Each structure stands twice: as structure tokens, then as C-alpha cells.
Amino acid sequence: MxxxxxxxxxxxxxxxxxxxxVITRTKSVIAGRMGQPLMQPxxxxxxxxxxxxxxxxxxxxIFRTGPMVSLASLLLALALVPFGGFPALSAFSGDFILLAxxxxxxxxxxxxxxxxxxxxxxxxxxxxxxxxxxxxxPALFLSLAxxxxxxxxxxxxxxxxxxxxxxWAHAAPMLGLTLAALIIVxxxxxxxxxxxxxxxxxxxxxxxxxxxLDHGGPDFAMxxxxxxxxxxxxxxxxxxxxxxxxxxxxxIDTAVGLAGMLILAIATGVIESxxxxxxxxxxxxxxxxxxxxxxxxxxx
Amino acid sequence: MSQLxxxxxxxxxxxxFMLLSSSRLAACIHVVAFQGVLLGLLAILMQHGELTVTGVxxxxxxxxxxxxxxxxxxxxxxxxxxTVREVEPLISYNLSIIAGSAVLVFALWLGQRxxxxxxxxxxxxxxxxxxxxxxxxxxxxxRRKAVTQALGYLALENGVYAFGAAVALRLPVLVELxxxxxxxxxxxxxxxxxxxxxxEFEHIDTDKFAAxxxxxx
Numbered sequence: 119m120x121x122x123x124x125x126x127x128x129x130x131x132x133x134x135x136x137x138x139x140v141i142t143r144t145k146s147v148i149a150g151r152m153g154q155p156l157m158q159p160x161x162x163x164x165x166x167x168x169x170x171x172x173x174x175x176x177x178x179x180i181f182r183t184g185p186m187v188s189l190a191s192l193l194l195a196l197a198l199v200p201f202g203g204f205p206a207l208s209a210f211s212g213d214f215i216l217l218a219x220x221x222x223x224x225x226x227x228x229x230x231x232x233x234x235x236x237x238x239x240x241x242x243x244x245x246x247x248x249x250x251x252x253x254x255x256p257a258l259f260l261s262l263a264x265x266x267x268x269x270x271x272x273x274x275x276x277x278x279x280x281x282x283x284x285x286w287a288h289a290a291p292m293l294g295l296t297l298a299a300l301i302i303v304x305x306x307x308x309x310x311x312x313x314x315x316x317x318x319x320x321x322x323x324x325x326x327x328x329x330x331l332d333h334g335g336p337d338f339a340m341x342x343x344x345x346x347x348x349x350x351x352x353x354x355x356x357x358x359x360x361x362x363x364x365x366x367x368x369x370i371d372t373a374v375g376l377a378g379m380l381i382l383a384i385a386t387g388v389i390e391s392x393x394x395x396x397x398x399x400x401x402x403x404x405x406x407x408x409x410x411x412x413x414x415x416x417x418x
Numbered sequence: 419m420s421q422l423x424x425x426x427x428x429x430x431x432x433x434x435f436m437l438l439s440s441s442r443l444a445a446c447i448h449v450v451a452f453q454g455v456l457l458g459l460l461a462i463l464m465q466h467g468e469l470t471v472t473g474v475x476x477x478x479x480x481x482x483x484x485x486x487x488x489x490x491x492x493x494x495x496x497x498x499x500x501t502v503r504e505v506e507p508l509i510s511y512n513l514s515i516i517a518g519s520a521v522l523v524f525a526l527w528l529g530q531r532x533x534x535x536x537x538x539x540x541x542x543x544x545x546x547x548x549x550x551x552x553x554x555x556x557x558x559x560x561r562r563k564a565v566t567q568a569l570g571y572l573a574l575e576n577g578v579y580a581f582g583a584a585v586a587l588r589l590p591v592l593v594e595l596x597x598x599x600x601x602x603x604x605x606x607x608x609x610x611x612x613x614x615x616x617x618e619f620e621h622i623d624t625d626k627f628a629a630x631x632x633x634x635x
Contacts, residue, residue, distance in 0.1 A: 290421055291428040403439060406515045410435055413519060414428065417526055418542065 144387025184231025454484025
């Protein structure tokens with residue numbers, strides 16, 4: 119039983135960078151390029167882990183703590199999310215508040231580390247990250263609240279397992295709205311294209327990447343891996359709502375879940391290839407729309 | 419069936435928010451056109467399966483007039499007035515969305531309070547209709563361009579139509595046709611007015627009308 123609950127965590131740890139690889143590959147195929155190998159994120163992590171870290175004299179212990187706290191909080195958050203047919207490692211009522219705040223804690227420490235460098239460029243990125251995540255958080259909470267209201271559970275793991283085809287059959291508009299809000303939050307929180315361009319590194323309009331410019335070696339590996347895990351976490355929630363497959367056989371459910379993740383990754387790649395990044399001033403508007411969608415879902 | 423009606427109503431509410439958040443006039447016109455088509459669909463869905471000739475033709479004519487004819491007129495007015503987007507609305511787009519959510523909450527509250535002679539087929543119907551009317555009013559008072567204000571009037575009228583569908587399941591044919599004709603003439607006149615205003619003053623910014631008085635300033 120315990121093994122079954124550890125499995126979602128193992129799958130997440132093993133497959134999270136692959137999802138980023140799939141997105142990058144989709145984008146290159148659409149752009150007509152060969153693209154990097156699917157396993158490139160793993161190679162990058164491996165390479166980074168074997169490098170030394172360089173720390174500026176102006177930074178303090180906060181700069182070194184940032185990546186670790188961020189990765190640790192994401193690992194904890196992942197323990198609350200089920201995958202496929204397997205329940206989460208831990209579940210108690212109201213744990214979706216913990217989930218949101220664990221992610222906020224990780225973000226807070228990355229922001230602190232960015233401010234610790236004293237670079238005005240990173241401070242700007244930190245300011246943007248905090249602004250946009252402050253708007254994404256209500257959308258996430260309201261979406262989860264809508265799901266909780268519909269299923270009558272207030273813990274992530276039972277809540278996501280309780281979403282089924284019969285819920286879709288009698289509350290399709292509400293689930294559709296929640297799903298749309300969650301997808302906007304997914305794109306915003308993971309710095310994907312309509313909000314932020316993950317491939318640019320030295321541009322004044324970027325948000326997430328700018329905060330981690332001064333991290334190198336193992337620290338940067340932790341941040342990259344943490345970003346992959348965060349994406350996996352949000353994707354898990356979206357797939358659990360969009361493809362509520364409960365056949366009874368947990369292995370089949372897990373396979374369907376993995377297929378859902380693959381489709382979501384490809385869809386993200388398609389969205390990124392077909393859209394331009396929004397102007398920074400328009401991003402709050404997109405997130406406001408997510409909040410409105412989610413609150414409408416709660417009201418239904 | 420009630421799932422379908424609910425989906426259409428949710429789409430109608432979302433078009434309201436799109437109207438509030440979009441600055442491009444063309445996009446706004448498309449949104450209102452889509453609203454018209456949705457209203458036709460809604461009216462057909464409300465018939466409880468017993469389809470009659472007038473029961474199909476009336477919604478169909480509604481969808482045609484509101485979804486194609488009026489947008490065409492407005493596109494013409496937009497082209498002739500040579501405006502592409504709403505610049506600097508009195509209430510910013512972000513604030514409009516927030517105001518829209520406040521209006522939605524109010525509409526939901528009012529929809530629950532309102533006692534109707536007959537039970538509407540969906541509890542969302544009255545709130546959605548009220549919301550659309552309120553959004554129309556909000557657009558009329560908060561935007562500067564005459565085309566956008568005409569769009570607000572259309573959204574308001576769409577809300578009234580949806581409300582009519584909720585209260586009286588079947589209005590007399592003549593009344594419905596009369597309303598449709600009224601709206602058509604209204605938008606027609608507005609289109610001509612917009613054209614003349616823009617030819618006379620080289621813009622359709624209604625705020626500047628205050629300047630054209632005889633009184634010394």
C-alpha cells in the first residue's frame with residue numbers, strides 16, 4: 119500500500135524533466151527543426167550537478183538556501199498530489215491550502231535569493247514574479263474550491279480522485295471553467311509563453327529566468343529540477359480533472375495519466391508555437407480572466 | 419438538456435467578460451455577434467424538444483439578425499468612422515473585468531431574490547440575463563467611442579432578450595418580430611449617425627461633444 123503511494127512521487131521525480139523535453143521538442147518540430155534530444159533536460163541537470171558553484175561576495179547564506187528550500191518545498195507539495203490510480207502519500211482535510219503555500223514558500227525563497235544578489239535586474243524579475251503569482255494564487259484557490267464544492271472533499275488526493283465521468287456528465291460547464299482557469303494558472307506559474315518566454319535569457323521582458331541568472335552549478339540544477347517538478351505538479355492536477363479515468367486497474371489508470379501528461383505537454387508546445395507572448399501590461403488581465411473563470415465555476 | 423442550456427449560459431457570461439476586456443472594436447463586434455447566435459441557440463433549446471415551425475424560425479431569424487446583419491452594419495460604421503480600437507476607456511480594462519465580476523455577483527444575488535411567475539429551466543438563466551444587461555450598461559457608460567457604445571446597447575438588448583426567454587417561455591410572434599425590428603432600426607440609425615458624426619468631426623469620441631456648444635467656454 120505504501121509502495122503504491124510512493125509511486126506517484128517516483129514517477130514525478132523520474133519523468134518531470136522529460137515533460138519539458140517533450141514541450142521543447144514539439145516547439146522545434148512545429149518550427150521545422152530537428153530539435154534537441156528528448157533527454158536533454160536530464161543531460162543539462164547532470165552537467166550542472168558536476169560543475170562547481172560560484173558565489174558572489176555580496177551574497178549571504180540566503181542566496182545558498184534559496185534553491186534548496188525551493189526544491190524541498192516542491193518535493194513536499196508533490197507528496198500531496200495523487201497520480202493515476204494511486205492516492206497521494208499524505209492526505210488530510212484542507213491540505214490544498216498547504217499545497218499552495220508550500221509552492222509560495224519555495225517561490226519566496228527564490229525571490230529572496232534573487233534580491234540577495236543586489237542586482238537591479240534580478241530585483242525587477244522578482245517584483246514581476248511576485249506580482250503575477252499573487253494574481254495566479256486566487257485563481258488556483260478558487261479552482262480548487264470549485265472542485266471541492268462539486269465533489270464535497272476538501273483534501274487534494276480524494277478530491278482529484280472523486281472527479282469522474284459522472285461529475286463531467288452533470289457539471290460539465292463548471293469543470294470546463296475550472297479547467298480553463300487551471301490551464302491559465304499552469305501557463306503563468308510555469309513561465310510559459312503567453313505570460314513569459316522560457317527560452318529568452320537576456321531580455322528585459324522576462325520574468326522567471328531573470329531571477330536565477332546568478333545561480334550556477336548544483337544550485338541552478340536544483341532550480342531547474344524544481345521548475346520541472348512544479349510543472350509536473352500543475353499538469354497532474356489538470357490531467358486528473360480533464361481525464362478522470364478510473365477503470366479499477368491502477369496500472370491502466372497510471373498509463374492513461376501518463377498519456378494525458380504527454381498530450382498536455384504537446385498541447386503546451388502547440389500553444390507556445392502558435393501564440394506570441396503578451397505584453398507585460400496585459401498579463402494581469404489574463405490572470406484576472408482566470409480568476410473570473412474560477413469564481414464563475416464556484417458560483418455555478 | 420439543462421446541461422446544454424447551462425453551457426450556453428456560461429458561454430454568454432464569458433462573452434460578457436470578453437466584451438469588457440477587449441480593446442479591439444472588431445473583436446468586440448465578433449463577440450456580440452457570437453452572443454446573438456448563442457441567444458438563437460438558447461431559444462431553440464428552451465422549447466423542451468417540441469419543435470414547431472415558428473419555434474425554430476423565430477430563433478433562427480434572431481440569430482441571423484443579431485449574429486450577421488447587425489455586426490455587418492457595425493463593421494461598416496467602424497470602417498467609415500475609421501476607428502480600429504477603443505483608446506483610453508473611462509474605466510480601464512482590468513478595472514472593467516473586476517467591475518464585471520462584481521456585477522456578476524450582484525446578478526447572481528438578484529437572480530435568487532427575484533420571484534418569477536414561472537420557474538425558468540435553469541437557475542442560471544435569470545442571473546446570466548441580468549449580467550448581460552448590466553455589462554451592456556457598463557460598456558455604454560465607460561467607453562468613449564460611439565461604435566463601442568452601440569455594442570453596449572446591443573449587449574443590453576441581448577440581456578433583455580434572454581430575460582424575456584426566462585420569464586415568458588413563448589412571447590407572441592408579432593411582439594418578438596417587433597422587438598427585432600426595433601433593434602435593427604436602432605442599430606441602423608446609430609450606424610448612420612456614427613458615419614455622419616465622424617464625417618463632421620473627424621472622430622467618434624463622444625466625450626468631445628461637450629465642446630460643440632454655443633456657450634462661450
